[in-house]
Amino acid sequence: MFEPYLKHWNLRVDGAPIVTPGSHLLPVRLDGAPAMLKIALDDEEKHGNRLMAWWAGEGAAQVYGHHGDGLLMERAMGRRSLMQMALAGEDDEVSRIVCASLARLHAPRAAPLPPLLSLGEWFQALRPAARREGGVFRRSLATAEELLATPREQVVLHGDIHHDNVLDFEQRGWLAIDPKRVMGERGFDFANLICNPDLPTSADPRRFTRQVEVIAQAAGLERKRLLQWVLAYTGLSAAWFLEDGEVASAEHELQVAELAIRALEGAV
The missing domain is CATH 3.30.200.20 (Phosphorylase Kinase; domain 1)
Known part of the structure:
Protein backbone atom coordinates (compact mmCIF):
# COMPACT_ATOMS: atom_id res chain seq x y z
CA MET A 1 0.00 0.00 0.00
CA ARG A 75 5.25 14.90 11.61
CA ALA A 76 4.66 15.94 15.22
CA MET A 77 8.01 15.51 16.98
CA GLY A 78 7.20 17.21 20.28
CA ARG A 79 6.97 15.19 23.47
CA ARG A 80 4.04 16.98 25.08
CA SER A 81 0.56 15.42 25.00
CA LEU A 82 -2.71 17.22 25.72
CA MET A 83 -4.23 14.00 27.03
CA GLN A 84 -1.36 13.50 29.47
CA MET A 85 -1.62 17.14 30.53
CA ALA A 86 -5.37 16.78 31.15
CA LEU A 87 -4.85 13.60 33.14
CA ALA A 88 -2.25 15.46 35.22
CA GLY A 89 -4.80 18.12 36.17
CA GLU A 90 -3.82 20.75 33.57
CA ASP A 91 -7.28 20.97 32.02
CA ASP A 92 -7.33 24.77 31.99
CA GLU A 93 -4.12 25.02 29.98
CA VAL A 94 -5.25 22.26 27.62
CA SER A 95 -8.55 24.00 26.93
CA ARG A 96 -6.83 27.33 26.22
CA ILE A 97 -4.36 25.62 23.85
CA VAL A 98 -7.17 23.96 21.89
CA CYS A 99 -9.21 27.17 21.77
CA ALA A 100 -6.22 28.99 20.27
CA SER A 101 -5.73 26.20 17.72
CA LEU A 102 -9.40 26.29 16.74
CA ALA A 103 -9.30 30.07 16.30
CA ARG A 104 -6.63 29.56 13.62
CA LEU A 105 -8.56 26.75 11.94
CA HIS A 106 -11.79 28.75 11.89
CA ALA A 107 -10.21 31.81 10.27
CA PRO A 108 -11.44 32.45 6.69
CA ARG A 109 -9.30 31.39 3.72
CA ALA A 110 -9.17 32.82 0.22
CA ALA A 111 -8.90 29.39 -1.43
CA PRO A 112 -12.08 27.70 -2.77
CA LEU A 113 -13.74 25.45 -0.21
CA PRO A 114 -13.25 21.69 -0.39
CA PRO A 115 -16.38 19.46 -0.45
CA LEU A 116 -18.16 19.79 2.91
CA LEU A 117 -21.27 18.57 4.71
CA SER A 118 -23.51 20.76 6.85
CA LEU A 119 -24.09 20.19 10.54
CA GLY A 120 -27.74 19.67 9.66
CA GLU A 121 -26.78 16.63 7.60
CA TRP A 122 -24.68 15.28 10.46
CA PHE A 123 -27.47 15.63 13.01
CA GLN A 124 -29.83 13.51 10.92
CA ALA A 125 -28.17 10.53 12.63
CA LEU A 126 -29.66 11.66 15.96
CA ARG A 127 -33.28 11.35 14.79
CA PRO A 128 -33.59 7.55 14.87
CA ALA A 129 -32.08 7.39 18.36
CA ALA A 130 -34.46 10.12 19.59
CA ARG A 131 -37.46 8.19 18.24
CA ARG A 132 -36.25 4.86 19.59
CA GLU A 133 -34.73 5.87 22.94
CA GLY A 134 -36.56 9.08 23.85
CA GLY A 135 -35.37 10.78 27.05
CA VAL A 136 -32.07 12.59 26.77
CA PHE A 137 -31.82 11.79 23.06
CA ARG A 138 -35.08 13.62 22.42
CA ARG A 139 -33.93 16.59 24.49
CA SER A 140 -30.62 16.61 22.60
CA LEU A 141 -32.38 16.56 19.22
CA ALA A 142 -34.69 19.41 20.19
CA THR A 143 -31.68 21.46 21.28
CA ALA A 144 -29.83 20.65 18.05
CA GLU A 145 -32.82 21.72 15.97
CA GLU A 146 -33.04 24.99 17.88
CA LEU A 147 -29.34 25.69 17.30
CA LEU A 148 -29.45 24.75 13.63
CA ALA A 149 -32.49 27.00 13.08
CA THR A 150 -30.61 30.02 14.48
CA PRO A 151 -27.08 29.67 13.03
CA ARG A 152 -24.26 31.94 14.15
CA GLU A 153 -20.68 32.40 12.98
CA GLN A 154 -20.53 29.79 10.22
CA VAL A 155 -17.03 28.41 9.65
CA VAL A 156 -15.23 25.38 8.29
CA LEU A 157 -15.13 23.10 11.33
CA HIS A 158 -12.59 20.51 12.38
CA GLY A 159 -15.45 18.23 13.37
CA ASP A 160 -13.52 15.93 15.72
CA ILE A 161 -11.34 18.09 17.91
CA HIS A 162 -10.13 16.30 21.03
CA HIS A 163 -7.03 15.79 23.13
CA ASP A 164 -5.33 13.40 20.68
CA ASN A 165 -6.08 15.38 17.52
CA VAL A 166 -4.06 18.45 18.50
CA LEU A 167 -0.36 17.58 18.64
CA ASP A 168 2.90 19.15 19.73
CA PHE A 169 4.86 20.32 16.66
CA GLU A 170 7.56 21.98 18.74
CA GLN A 171 8.52 25.35 17.17
CA ARG A 172 5.32 25.35 15.08
CA GLY A 173 3.20 25.00 18.20
CA TRP A 174 0.06 22.94 18.73
CA LEU A 175 -1.52 21.88 15.44
CA ALA A 176 -4.56 19.82 14.46
CA ILE A 177 -4.78 16.58 12.50
CA ASP A 178 -7.57 14.24 11.33
CA PRO A 179 -10.46 16.61 10.54
CA LYS A 180 -13.92 15.71 9.27
CA ARG A 181 -15.65 17.47 6.36
CA VAL A 182 -18.25 19.68 7.97
CA MET A 183 -19.26 23.32 8.05
CA GLY A 184 -21.40 25.08 10.62
CA GLU A 185 -21.46 27.20 13.76
CA ARG A 186 -18.03 27.44 15.33
CA GLY A 187 -19.38 26.68 18.81
CA PHE A 188 -19.92 23.07 17.77
CA ASP A 189 -16.17 22.42 17.60
CA PHE A 190 -15.69 23.09 21.32
CA ALA A 191 -18.24 20.54 22.55
CA ASN A 192 -16.11 17.43 22.05
CA LEU A 193 -13.30 18.98 24.07
CA ILE A 194 -15.65 18.99 27.05
CA CYS A 195 -17.20 15.55 26.58
CA ASN A 196 -14.31 13.52 25.09
CA PRO A 197 -15.15 9.93 26.19
CA ASP A 198 -11.48 8.96 26.10
CA LEU A 199 -10.82 11.34 29.00
CA PRO A 200 -11.92 9.56 32.20
CA THR A 201 -12.65 12.82 34.03
CA SER A 202 -14.90 14.34 31.36
CA ALA A 203 -18.06 13.27 33.22
CA ASP A 204 -16.86 14.71 36.52
CA PRO A 205 -19.28 17.53 37.48
CA ARG A 206 -16.59 19.83 38.89
CA ARG A 207 -14.36 19.40 35.85
CA PHE A 208 -17.35 19.95 33.55
CA THR A 209 -18.41 23.20 35.22
CA ARG A 210 -14.87 24.56 35.27
CA GLN A 211 -14.10 23.73 31.63
CA VAL A 212 -17.35 25.22 30.37
CA GLU A 213 -16.31 28.49 32.00
CA VAL A 214 -12.69 28.32 30.77
CA ILE A 215 -13.65 27.48 27.19
CA ALA A 216 -16.45 30.04 27.01
CA GLN A 217 -14.00 32.74 28.07
CA ALA A 218 -11.06 31.58 25.94
CA ALA A 219 -13.17 31.13 22.80
CA GLY A 220 -15.42 34.15 23.28
CA LEU A 221 -18.56 32.01 23.39
CA GLU A 222 -21.84 32.60 25.20
CA ARG A 223 -21.94 30.09 28.07
CA LYS A 224 -25.54 29.02 27.44
CA ARG A 225 -24.90 28.52 23.74
CA LEU A 226 -21.84 26.39 24.50
CA LEU A 227 -23.86 24.25 26.91
CA GLN A 228 -26.52 23.80 24.23
CA TRP A 229 -23.88 22.58 21.77
CA VAL A 230 -22.57 20.17 24.40
CA LEU A 231 -26.06 18.77 24.90
CA ALA A 232 -26.67 18.49 21.16
CA TYR A 233 -23.31 16.90 20.46
CA THR A 234 -23.36 14.38 23.30
CA GLY A 235 -26.68 13.05 22.05
CA LEU A 236 -25.30 12.73 18.52
CA SER A 237 -22.12 11.09 19.77
CA ALA A 238 -24.10 8.65 21.92
CA ALA A 239 -26.25 7.77 18.91
CA TRP A 240 -23.13 7.05 16.85
CA PHE A 241 -21.71 4.88 19.64
CA LEU A 242 -24.94 2.89 19.86
CA GLU A 243 -24.84 2.32 16.10
CA ASP A 244 -21.38 0.82 16.59
CA GLY A 245 -22.47 -1.28 19.58
CA GLU A 246 -20.28 0.71 22.00
CA VAL A 247 -22.79 0.94 24.84
CA ALA A 248 -20.35 2.02 27.57
CA SER A 249 -19.15 5.01 25.51
CA ALA A 250 -22.74 5.97 24.72
CA GLU A 251 -23.61 5.89 28.43
CA HIS A 252 -20.61 8.08 29.18
CA GLU A 253 -21.80 10.68 26.66
CA LEU A 254 -25.28 10.62 28.16
CA GLN A 255 -23.79 11.32 31.60
CA VAL A 256 -22.20 14.46 30.18
CA ALA A 257 -25.49 15.34 28.48
CA GLU A 258 -27.20 15.20 31.90
CA LEU A 259 -24.57 17.61 33.25
CA ALA A 260 -25.33 20.00 30.41
CA ILE A 261 -29.07 19.72 31.05
CA ARG A 262 -28.63 20.56 34.74
CA ALA A 263 -26.36 23.48 33.88
CA LEU A 264 -28.86 24.81 31.34
CA GLU A 265 -31.70 24.55 33.84
CA GLY A 266 -29.66 26.70 36.18
CA ALA A 267 -28.59 29.17 33.46
CA VAL A 268 -29.90 32.69 33.67
Whole structure:
Protein backbone atom coordinates (compact mmCIF):
# COMPACT_ATOMS: atom_id res chain seq x y z
CA MET A 1 0.00 0.00 0.00
CA PHE A 2 2.76 2.48 0.88
CA GLU A 3 5.20 1.59 -1.90
CA PRO A 4 3.71 3.71 -4.74
CA TYR A 5 3.67 6.79 -2.51
CA LEU A 6 7.18 6.18 -1.22
CA LYS A 7 8.37 6.16 -4.83
CA HIS A 8 6.19 9.12 -5.86
CA TRP A 9 7.66 11.40 -3.20
CA ASN A 10 11.06 9.71 -2.92
CA LEU A 11 10.56 8.92 0.77
CA ARG A 12 12.56 6.86 3.22
CA VAL A 13 10.76 4.73 5.83
CA ASP A 14 11.47 6.00 9.35
CA GLY A 15 9.32 3.85 11.64
CA ALA A 16 6.63 1.21 11.95
CA PRO A 17 3.23 1.55 10.25
CA ILE A 18 0.27 2.80 12.29
CA VAL A 19 -3.11 1.28 11.48
CA THR A 20 -6.42 3.01 12.30
CA PRO A 21 -9.97 2.11 11.19
CA GLY A 22 -9.89 4.77 8.46
CA SER A 23 -6.27 5.04 7.39
CA HIS A 24 -2.77 3.61 7.38
CA LEU A 25 0.10 5.88 8.43
CA LEU A 26 3.85 5.53 8.08
CA PRO A 27 6.63 7.70 9.58
CA VAL A 28 8.97 8.70 6.75
CA ARG A 29 11.81 11.05 5.87
CA LEU A 30 11.45 13.63 3.11
CA ASP A 31 14.87 14.98 2.10
CA GLY A 32 16.05 13.96 5.56
CA ALA A 33 13.25 15.78 7.42
CA PRO A 34 10.63 13.86 9.44
CA ALA A 35 7.23 13.54 7.78
CA MET A 36 4.13 11.36 7.99
CA LEU A 37 2.58 9.48 5.08
CA LYS A 38 -1.16 8.87 5.47
CA ILE A 39 -3.20 6.64 3.14
CA ALA A 40 -6.96 7.20 3.42
CA LEU A 41 -9.08 4.02 3.35
CA ASP A 42 -12.59 5.51 3.38
CA ASP A 43 -14.42 8.55 2.05
CA GLU A 44 -14.35 10.43 5.36
CA GLU A 45 -10.56 10.19 5.55
CA LYS A 46 -10.20 11.16 1.89
CA HIS A 47 -12.28 14.29 2.45
CA GLY A 48 -10.28 14.97 5.62
CA ASN A 49 -7.08 14.86 3.55
CA ARG A 50 -8.50 17.51 1.21
CA LEU A 51 -9.38 19.72 4.18
CA MET A 52 -5.87 19.35 5.63
CA ALA A 53 -4.45 20.55 2.32
CA TRP A 54 -6.93 23.47 2.26
CA TRP A 55 -5.80 24.68 5.70
CA ALA A 56 -2.29 25.06 4.25
CA GLY A 57 -0.52 24.58 7.58
CA GLU A 58 -2.37 27.36 9.42
CA GLY A 59 -3.58 25.77 12.65
CA ALA A 60 -3.07 22.30 11.20
CA ALA A 61 -0.09 20.15 10.25
CA GLN A 62 1.59 21.38 7.06
CA VAL A 63 0.78 19.30 4.00
CA TYR A 64 3.76 18.67 1.72
CA GLY A 65 1.85 16.73 -0.91
CA HIS A 66 -1.55 15.28 -1.75
CA HIS A 67 -1.69 12.54 -4.38
CA GLY A 68 -4.61 10.15 -4.87
CA ASP A 69 -5.53 8.73 -1.48
CA GLY A 70 -2.13 9.67 -0.02
CA LEU A 71 -1.27 12.67 2.10
CA LEU A 72 2.28 13.65 2.99
CA MET A 73 2.49 16.01 5.96
CA GLU A 74 4.82 17.22 8.65
CA ARG A 75 5.25 14.90 11.61
CA ALA A 76 4.66 15.94 15.22
CA MET A 77 8.01 15.51 16.98
CA GLY A 78 7.20 17.21 20.28
CA ARG A 79 6.97 15.19 23.47
CA ARG A 80 4.04 16.98 25.08
CA SER A 81 0.56 15.42 25.00
CA LEU A 82 -2.71 17.22 25.72
CA MET A 83 -4.23 14.00 27.03
CA GLN A 84 -1.36 13.50 29.47
CA MET A 85 -1.62 17.14 30.53
CA ALA A 86 -5.37 16.78 31.15
CA LEU A 87 -4.85 13.60 33.14
CA ALA A 88 -2.25 15.46 35.22
CA GLY A 89 -4.80 18.12 36.17
CA GLU A 90 -3.82 20.75 33.57
CA ASP A 91 -7.28 20.97 32.02
CA ASP A 92 -7.33 24.77 31.99
CA GLU A 93 -4.12 25.02 29.98
CA VAL A 94 -5.25 22.26 27.62
CA SER A 95 -8.55 24.00 26.93
CA ARG A 96 -6.83 27.33 26.22
CA ILE A 97 -4.36 25.62 23.85
CA VAL A 98 -7.17 23.96 21.89
CA CYS A 99 -9.21 27.17 21.77
CA ALA A 100 -6.22 28.99 20.27
CA SER A 101 -5.73 26.20 17.72
CA LEU A 102 -9.40 26.29 16.74
CA ALA A 103 -9.30 30.07 16.30
CA ARG A 104 -6.63 29.56 13.62
CA LEU A 105 -8.56 26.75 11.94
CA HIS A 106 -11.79 28.75 11.89
CA ALA A 107 -10.21 31.81 10.27
CA PRO A 108 -11.44 32.45 6.69
CA ARG A 109 -9.30 31.39 3.72
CA ALA A 110 -9.17 32.82 0.22
CA ALA A 111 -8.90 29.39 -1.43
CA PRO A 112 -12.08 27.70 -2.77
CA LEU A 113 -13.74 25.45 -0.21
CA PRO A 114 -13.25 21.69 -0.39
CA PRO A 115 -16.38 19.46 -0.45
CA LEU A 116 -18.16 19.79 2.91
CA LEU A 117 -21.27 18.57 4.71
CA SER A 118 -23.51 20.76 6.85
CA LEU A 119 -24.09 20.19 10.54
CA GLY A 120 -27.74 19.67 9.66
CA GLU A 121 -26.78 16.63 7.60
CA TRP A 122 -24.68 15.28 10.46
CA PHE A 123 -27.47 15.63 13.01
CA GLN A 124 -29.83 13.51 10.92
CA ALA A 125 -28.17 10.53 12.63
CA LEU A 126 -29.66 11.66 15.96
CA ARG A 127 -33.28 11.35 14.79
CA PRO A 128 -33.59 7.55 14.87
CA ALA A 129 -32.08 7.39 18.36
CA ALA A 130 -34.46 10.12 19.59
CA ARG A 131 -37.46 8.19 18.24
CA ARG A 132 -36.25 4.86 19.59
CA GLU A 133 -34.73 5.87 22.94
CA GLY A 134 -36.56 9.08 23.85
CA GLY A 135 -35.37 10.78 27.05
CA VAL A 136 -32.07 12.59 26.77
CA PHE A 137 -31.82 11.79 23.06
CA ARG A 138 -35.08 13.62 22.42
CA ARG A 139 -33.93 16.59 24.49
CA SER A 140 -30.62 16.61 22.60
CA LEU A 141 -32.38 16.56 19.22
CA ALA A 142 -34.69 19.41 20.19
CA THR A 143 -31.68 21.46 21.28
CA ALA A 144 -29.83 20.65 18.05
CA GLU A 145 -32.82 21.72 15.97
CA GLU A 146 -33.04 24.99 17.88
CA LEU A 147 -29.34 25.69 17.30
CA LEU A 148 -29.45 24.75 13.63
CA ALA A 149 -32.49 27.00 13.08
CA THR A 150 -30.61 30.02 14.48
CA PRO A 151 -27.08 29.67 13.03
CA ARG A 152 -24.26 31.94 14.15
CA GLU A 153 -20.68 32.40 12.98
CA GLN A 154 -20.53 29.79 10.22
CA VAL A 155 -17.03 28.41 9.65
CA VAL A 156 -15.23 25.38 8.29
CA LEU A 157 -15.13 23.10 11.33
CA HIS A 158 -12.59 20.51 12.38
CA GLY A 159 -15.45 18.23 13.37
CA ASP A 160 -13.52 15.93 15.72
CA ILE A 161 -11.34 18.09 17.91
CA HIS A 162 -10.13 16.30 21.03
CA HIS A 163 -7.03 15.79 23.13
CA ASP A 164 -5.33 13.40 20.68
CA ASN A 165 -6.08 15.38 17.52
CA VAL A 166 -4.06 18.45 18.50
CA LEU A 167 -0.36 17.58 18.64
CA ASP A 168 2.90 19.15 19.73
CA PHE A 169 4.86 20.32 16.66
CA GLU A 170 7.56 21.98 18.74
CA GLN A 171 8.52 25.35 17.17
CA ARG A 172 5.32 25.35 15.08
CA GLY A 173 3.20 25.00 18.20
CA TRP A 174 0.06 22.94 18.73
CA LEU A 175 -1.52 21.88 15.44
CA ALA A 176 -4.56 19.82 14.46
CA ILE A 177 -4.78 16.58 12.50
CA ASP A 178 -7.57 14.24 11.33
CA PRO A 179 -10.46 16.61 10.54
CA LYS A 180 -13.92 15.71 9.27
CA ARG A 181 -15.65 17.47 6.36
CA VAL A 182 -18.25 19.68 7.97
CA MET A 183 -19.26 23.32 8.05
CA GLY A 184 -21.40 25.08 10.62
CA GLU A 185 -21.46 27.20 13.76
CA ARG A 186 -18.03 27.44 15.33
CA GLY A 187 -19.38 26.68 18.81
CA PHE A 188 -19.92 23.07 17.77
CA ASP A 189 -16.17 22.42 17.60
CA PHE A 190 -15.69 23.09 21.32
CA ALA A 191 -18.24 20.54 22.55
CA ASN A 192 -16.11 17.43 22.05
CA LEU A 193 -13.30 18.98 24.07
CA ILE A 194 -15.65 18.99 27.05
CA CYS A 195 -17.20 15.55 26.58
CA ASN A 196 -14.31 13.52 25.09
CA PRO A 197 -15.15 9.93 26.19
CA ASP A 198 -11.48 8.96 26.10
CA LEU A 199 -10.82 11.34 29.00
CA PRO A 200 -11.92 9.56 32.20
CA THR A 201 -12.65 12.82 34.03
CA SER A 202 -14.90 14.34 31.36
CA ALA A 203 -18.06 13.27 33.22
CA ASP A 204 -16.86 14.71 36.52
CA PRO A 205 -19.28 17.53 37.48
CA ARG A 206 -16.59 19.83 38.89
CA ARG A 207 -14.36 19.40 35.85
CA PHE A 208 -17.35 19.95 33.55
CA THR A 209 -18.41 23.20 35.22
CA ARG A 210 -14.87 24.56 35.27
CA GLN A 211 -14.10 23.73 31.63
CA VAL A 212 -17.35 25.22 30.37
CA GLU A 213 -16.31 28.49 32.00
CA VAL A 214 -12.69 28.32 30.77
CA ILE A 215 -13.65 27.48 27.19
CA ALA A 216 -16.45 30.04 27.01
CA GLN A 217 -14.00 32.74 28.07
CA ALA A 218 -11.06 31.58 25.94
CA ALA A 219 -13.17 31.13 22.80
CA GLY A 220 -15.42 34.15 23.28
CA LEU A 221 -18.56 32.01 23.39
CA GLU A 222 -21.84 32.60 25.20
CA ARG A 223 -21.94 30.09 28.07
CA LYS A 224 -25.54 29.02 27.44
CA ARG A 225 -24.90 28.52 23.74
CA LEU A 226 -21.84 26.39 24.50
CA LEU A 227 -23.86 24.25 26.91
CA GLN A 228 -26.52 23.80 24.23
CA TRP A 229 -23.88 22.58 21.77
CA VAL A 230 -22.57 20.17 24.40
CA LEU A 231 -26.06 18.77 24.90
CA ALA A 232 -26.67 18.49 21.16
CA TYR A 233 -23.31 16.90 20.46
CA THR A 234 -23.36 14.38 23.30
CA GLY A 235 -26.68 13.05 22.05
CA LEU A 236 -25.30 12.73 18.52
CA SER A 237 -22.12 11.09 19.77
CA ALA A 238 -24.10 8.65 21.92
CA ALA A 239 -26.25 7.77 18.91
CA TRP A 240 -23.13 7.05 16.85
CA PHE A 241 -21.71 4.88 19.64
CA LEU A 242 -24.94 2.89 19.86
CA GLU A 243 -24.84 2.32 16.10
CA ASP A 244 -21.38 0.82 16.59
CA GLY A 245 -22.47 -1.28 19.58
CA GLU A 246 -20.28 0.71 22.00
CA VAL A 247 -22.79 0.94 24.84
CA ALA A 248 -20.35 2.02 27.57
CA SER A 249 -19.15 5.01 25.51
CA ALA A 250 -22.74 5.97 24.72
CA GLU A 251 -23.61 5.89 28.43
CA HIS A 252 -20.61 8.08 29.18
CA GLU A 253 -21.80 10.68 26.66
CA LEU A 254 -25.28 10.62 28.16
CA GLN A 255 -23.79 11.32 31.60
CA VAL A 256 -22.20 14.46 30.18
CA ALA A 257 -25.49 15.34 28.48
CA GLU A 258 -27.20 15.20 31.90
CA LEU A 259 -24.57 17.61 33.25
CA ALA A 260 -25.33 20.00 30.41
CA ILE A 261 -29.07 19.72 31.05
CA ARG A 262 -28.63 20.56 34.74
CA ALA A 263 -26.36 23.48 33.88
CA LEU A 264 -28.86 24.81 31.34
CA GLU A 265 -31.70 24.55 33.84
CA GLY A 266 -29.66 26.70 36.18
CA ALA A 267 -28.59 29.17 33.46
CA VAL A 268 -29.90 32.69 33.67
